[in-house]
Amino acid sequence: MTSSQPITKKVINSPETCVDDNLRGVVTLFPKLQLHPKHRVVTVRRKNDSGRVAILSGGGSGHEPFAAGFVGAGMLDGAVAGGVFASPPTGNVLYAIAHLYKYNSGGVLVLLGNYTGDRLNFGKAFEKAKSAGIKVDGYIVGEDVASCQNKTGGRGMCGEVLLFKMCGAMAEKGYDMDAILNMVEIIHKNMATLGVCLTSCSLPGQPPLFNILPDEMELGAGVHGEAGIEKLKMKTAKEIVALILDKVIARRNIEAEDRVVAMINNMGGTSLMEMNIIAAEIKDYLNEKQIKLERIYSGHYKTSLEMHGFQICLLRLPEENKKLFLELLDAPTEVGVWSGGVLSKRREGEHVDDDTLLQSVKRKADSGPVLPPNDQKMLRDSLQAAATELIKNEELLNKLDSGCGDGDCGITLKNFGKAILKYLESASFEYPANVLWDLSEIAETDMGGTSGGIYSLGLSAASQALATSTTNDRKTWLKALKGGMKAIMTYGGAEPGDRTMLDTLHAVMEVFQETLEVDIITLLVRINEAAQKGAENTAKMEARAGRASYVSSEHLQGEDAGARGVAIWLEAALSTVTGHH
Structure with missing residues (x-):
């Protein structure tokens, strides 16, 4: 059925090339990164074996800067991009794994969101890599409160980015695969995310995916353009923050005197003014509940194209892990989602694929x-x-x-x-x-x-x-x-x-x-x-x-x-x- 709504304007060359053009832009801004264009893979440039574990992630495009924007020392070693809101194919995931293993003999840990396409395509890549003798393991992230009752668990939301940061820091410190995986399990069990959207988004070359009335909002919106699980009347920032945090806190049984880290994820079309207001309301809410806010981060982490909305993720800090969690979050990183830094230095060299990698995994x-x-x-x-x-x-x-x-x-x-x-x-x-x-x-x-x-x-x-x-x-x-x-x-x-x-x-x-x-x-x-x-x-x-x-x-x-x-x-x-x- 053809939509009666007009196609949304976007500054692109074409819907067919937008993903590849986006990745070319990433490595233009940050020349220290390496683009493997045929496989839509972005990695840190390496010449020698680091000897440590490499951290890989990826998924559909349209969630920028996730995941290529988080490639850099201290976070991801590589990212593989699929089409807009579509999982990358198995061959491209396998290429990324093979490339990282070539330069990181400690193995490759893959963090992926809990979506059927990603589970299937990444899963088959894991099996192929293992059959070729590559040390690889994966962890499926699904901290979304709105979908947590689904049989296969909640969807992966912006909490993935906290895992990028913490796993990347552990890898830099020399932790082995098992130690990192054990810590990921603890982090994941203490994390929950929920968000709202005020408008929908549109895929390149298409009209908006759905409509929301001017006085309404959707609770539980996803990062693939999905509408929420409940339509509500529009509320103030204070009321929306309280609505979200009530459910997030209940999900992870967070209580007075607990210590937490908060992340506010801009879903693509929310202004900086709104994000700042939301941050202030989160602090006020937690203070009232006597919950100690140790860190708060705000920005575009995992968007849904231009969707006007936001998500709040809370990470509870268990007493026995509090010091380590904060050390990992505070560890230095060179990732390119912040303007400037060492990744912005000019570097020469072609962006080419290593076509020999997949020959050994047939x-x-x-x-x-x-x-x-x-x-x-x-x-x-x-x-x-x-x-x-x-x-x-x-x-x-x-x-x-x-x-x-x-x-x-x-x-x-x-x-x-x-x-x-x-x-x-x-x-x-x-x-x-x-x-x-x-x-x-x-x-x-x-x-x-x-x-x-x-x-x-x-x-x-x-x-x-x-x-x-x-x-x-x-x-x-x-x-x-x-x-x-x-x-x-x-x-x-x-x-x-x-x-x-x-x-x-x-x-x-x-x-x-x-x-x-x-x-x-x-x-x-x-x-x-x-x-x-x-x-x-x-x-x-x-x-x-x-x-x-x-x-x-x-x-x-x-x-x-x-x-x-x-x-x-x-x-x-x-x-x-x-x-x-």
Whole structure:
């Protein structure tokens, strides 16, 4: 549906180039930083191994200065940028990890926000890096009060930046990976964030995402342009601050005589005058509650483009960690979010990628069972049928997806189908493990969106299950199915019953397991029946994970698009296999 509102004006060259142009601007302002343009990665320039742990973060663009603006000594060693409000692809995350590990042999600690796309794409990068012998670990940050009751936890907000500062300081002091991770866990448990917005934002080249009446505000707004969880009448600064802090303090059980650090995050369009007023009201509120304010920071930390609004994050300082927490926050840093400083000195040198990094993290090929020629043809024909059917059902899947997302499930699966058909023109089907791995790479590069991350993870895990098997039988394929599902649940955070594609896969897995020994035609029929029933059942489920869980149930009409998508391609593939028997 076309919006009747005009496109918002922005000083950019084009919506397509704005992310890359922004990153070029970052390294123009701070030449001590290194841009790896093809991978949208910004790092500290290094020539030698530091021997310590490197801190990496990243995510969608549109939250500036997060995360590239926080790259510098004492904070992040690197940042990887996705599209506007979109997770960076796995390949770019993997590149960033590989680059940092090359110069930081203590390992790479990755801090990422609790968003499905980031969990999936960063998760697969972790697995690929580990398989190549890279020491890497990650921590998912989700301190948002507004979404803390979600099954997968709260969203990551500006509290991430406090972790950048404290982890960066620990890394500079020589703490090892385990020590930093242990401290991150303590910090995260003592942190909470909540905010409000007075207006929405707009993606480059688009109109505002939603409307707020002049006398209203939204409590619990997110940093991806999301509206809040509650619409309220406009209040004074004192009243808004009290409303937010009441909920933040309750979330972390902060009491009189506790010591805290406060951060005020400008969501992009709030004036300095307003921010200063908010700071004063925070101090007055905490003084009244006899809560000791040790530090307060204010500025643009993790914006939502030009959204007019702000967030308040409180970090409680446990008595046993108070001294260390403050030392880490006060430690020197060279990050470029402040005007001037050592990062502003002119430096020569090209901004280039090291194209050798990813060559060492490719999967070993030619492993697992070998298919005879007839089975190779059957696998090829099944994929062709599945891909063709996905392309045909674009409109249906987009319609099912429109109530809880941006209505693009059909588009992403169509893209997957088209890429598979192209792949079939020259692919070898001798090793099914290789085929599934190739499909996972296609999902990663050609699908896009959260669906691409989910399919890529599932297929790569299924490929690994096949690669470690020696026989091409039903038990092997059941093992692959279970392996794929486990990976999706581990990194996606969803489980069967949460109204996702897992509900179709789980129904198939149960029937497959129960009827493993029946004749092949009966098995195929029962699997297809289970898939159709699994997709149909999602129409009656409450969404408890993924994007659908963030919207009211009244917007969820019909089956889950992802679950129906699985049922569609599976039915086409099974029908083809039946024809070969």
